[in-house]
Amino acid sequence: MSISNNIPNQKLPLQGAGGLIAILGAGESGVGAAYLAQQQGYDVFVSDFGAIADHYKKQLQDWKIRFEENGHTEAEILNAVEVVKSPGIPDGAPMVKKLVEQGTPVISEIEFAGRYTDAKMICITGSNGKTTTASLTYHILKNGGLNVGLAGNIGKSFAYQVATEKFDHYVLEISSFMLDSMYKFRADIAVLLNITPDHLDRYEYKLENYAASKFRITQNQTGADHFIYCADDAETIKVMEGKTIAARQLPFSIEKTIETGAYLDKDNLIINVHQQHFQMSINELALQGKHNIYNSMASGIVAKVLELRNETMRESMGSFRNIEHRLESVGKISGISFINDSKATNVNSTWYALESMTSDVVLILGGVDKGNDYSMLKQLVKQKVKAIVCLGKDNKRIHDAFEDDVEVIVNTMSAAEAAQVAYHLAEKGDTVLLSPACASFDLFKNYEDRGKQFKDAVKEL
The missing domain is CATH 3.90.190.20 (Mur ligase, C-terminal domain)
Incomplete structure (x- = not known):
């Protein structure tokens, strides 16, 4: 199990409390977190164990943010009040272990940036389909006239957008690595598409550890929030049998009829949420294939929770173009x-x-x-x-x-x-x-x- 999971009740610095924040990893998420931290009045130090790409280096130089590459200055990093870690860095990395041992909070960019926005969070995770589902959800909400940003594992850094934009909603594609370093963050709408073996080298080669990581998407949710999940996914159902989830549950299935949620009736995708009914032929969906029916159901439920009009949904789900490199x-x-x-x-x-x-x-x-x-x-x-x-x-x-x-x-x-x-x-x-x-x-x-x-x-x- 990931090391930082053992310290969920860390005392985190107050917003804008100042002090030194260290950022480990200078990719999209790290550089975005550095900009937001600087904006919030922190002293910021960015450290990357490898080389930093030229365009990120230029951004840090333009913003006058201190950074280093090809190694870590331990004394500087261990002196930080908090550390924001790139999702690509495992919890077993020596620098991370030292920070955890001395009690320094190590968190994700999503956790950090979430403190500085009141926007509604639509968070999508799963072993497969999350990029497609996040992109489709964003497409529907944007077409529906919502002021919405797209971030997480996709697009521009969430932290950078929080620092520079004023979105009312965010669609966040969230990986298990991000979830491992999230503690206080809360999803208003959480979507779990599926759980299949992936990245098990980061989870002691135990599927139950990886599944537990995915279910962190529901942590901190209240009865006013929503949890959307696949009722046909065996691993998801297995974990849910032993778990209490506070949020309103909205399952989707292509194998059985669902009263509140989404299901398939012959060739028709049916969504029923809050007494609102939506129906669309699967032959009209832009995304074809069984797995994409699941992705469209999840996105459609999000749209219905947010009370988008059926016409908008139908047009968006029919016109969407898939992301590059995915089918x-x-x-x-x-x-x-x-x-x-x-x-x-x-x-x-x-x-x-x-x-x-x-x-x-x-x-x-x-x-x-x-x-x-x-x-x-x-x-x-x-x-x-x-x-x-x-x-x-x-x-x-x-x-x-x-x-x-x-x-x-x-x-x-x-x-x-x-x-x-x-x-x-x-x-x-x-x-x-x-x-x-x-x-x-x-x-x-x-x-x-x-x-x-x-x-x-x-x-x-």
């Missing part, structure tokens, strides 16, 4: 469709992508394997995949997992090579799907770089 259509060549799902960095995401395919698939898989269990993909691979193109330095586990299920498994070492090989293996009417189920760091900077290189390669075909 993104790259185009058609010789009748072959190319789809970029580079954001699928775990097996579950790839399962969802395959589940939504309606044609034969040439699947591009591989990268840095986080201890993947490929068995859950076997059935879909047998049904839909005619060939697998491996894109990674070490593809042995993919070969071992699928050698009995597909006739062709080919190794490639670049996005251009993978796109070319997949194109030659595909026929008219097929889909070439980049949905790697793995991290990208063996051959690429990140999943965005992998997706961009794939898209560029498709254009060159």
